[in-house]
Structures are given as C-alpha cells and as structure tokens.
Amino acid sequence: MxxxxxxxxxxxxxxxxxxxxxxxxxxxxxxxxxxxxxxxxxxxxxxxxxxxxxxxxxGASRSPRVLVDKDVFIRLNPVAAERQITTRELISQILHVVARENLTDAILDDGDRDE
Missing domain, CATH: 1.10.10 (Arc Repressor Mutant, subunit A)
Structure with a gap:
C-alpha cells in the first residue's frame, strides 16, 4: 500500500x-x-x-456551527496537517484560545475598549 x-x-x-x-x-x-x-x-x-x-x-455538543470562508479553510489546511488534527479541530482550538485569553481586541486591532 x-x-x-x-x-x-x-x-x-x-x-x-x-x-x-x-x-x-x-x-x-x-x-x-x-x-x-x-x-x-x-x-x-x-x-x-x-x-x-x-x-x-x-464528542460534539449541540453548540452553534461556525461558518468559515472556503479560502480561509483552505489556508488553514496545512497548519492543521502539521498539528495532525482536522481543520475543523484547528478552527475550534483557535476560537477557544481567543475567547479564553480575551484576545479579540488584540487580533482585530480595535484598540483599547476602556478609553
């Protein structure tokens, strides 16, 4: 084989x-x-x-699905492959870390929301 x-x-x-x-x-x-x-x-x-x-x-919960553009999904494929996980698992992990570490503003470069 x-x-x-x-x-x-x-x-x-x-x-x-x-x-x-x-x-x-x-x-x-x-x-x-x-x-x-x-x-x-x-x-x-x-x-x-x-x-x-x-x-x-x-293992899936009844949580909402997240839609990702096809081009974004394709760009994440090699990253997921390097980690030996599925692209969907990678997307889930990324969103989990962003939420857990409160990184949304840093990633989107919205500036300081406290000002």
Whole structure:
C-alpha cells in the first residue's frame, strides 16, 4: 500500500476512534463515504476499537456551527496537517484560545475598549 494511502487510512481510523461520523470523515479526507466505511470495517476486523456512530460526532455538543470562508479553510489546511488534527479541530482550538485569553481586541486591532 502506498504511503499516502496509509496516511489517509490512519487519519480515517483516528477520526473514527474520536467518534466522527463517516460522512464527516469523508468530507475531511476527500473520499466517498463507502471508502471510509471500508477502511473502518477493515480496521475493526484488525482489532481497532472504533465506536459505532450514527450521523454525528460523539464528542460534539449541540453548540452553534461556525461558518468559515472556503479560502480561509483552505489556508488553514496545512497548519492543521502539521498539528495532525482536522481543520475543523484547528478552527475550534483557535476560537477557544481567543475567547479564553480575551484576545479579540488584540487580533482585530480595535484598540483599547476602556478609553
């Protein structure tokens, strides 16, 4: 098996173990849902402990979705790949840090709101 296919399959199994639904995984890695199903099935036969998921991410809350422009999403892809996480996970982490550290004004360069 080619190295790129092995890396893709490893990402599929990793996401499946985290509870991502097959359609979500398929969109993230850029293949069809049936191919994701096949990889997950083979991993289970090989002993991987992958939870059964029906249409949603197990860890996802019912929080609102954040829409990101396609060009922004594409620019974040390599950054997410370097961190070995999905682009959606990267976006979530960025927003979490911005909110937790109160960085909105610093990032948007709005100046000091106390003046």
């Amino acid at each position: 080619r190295a790129d296919v092995q890396a893709r399959n490893a990402k599929i199994v990793e996401m499946a173990k985290k509870g991502y639904a097959r359609p979500t995984i398929a969109r993230e890695v850029g293949i069809n849902v049936q191919a994701v199903y096949t990889v997950i099935s083979q991993a289970r036969v090989g002993g991987a402990d992958i939870p059964r998921v029906h249409g949603y991410h197990l």
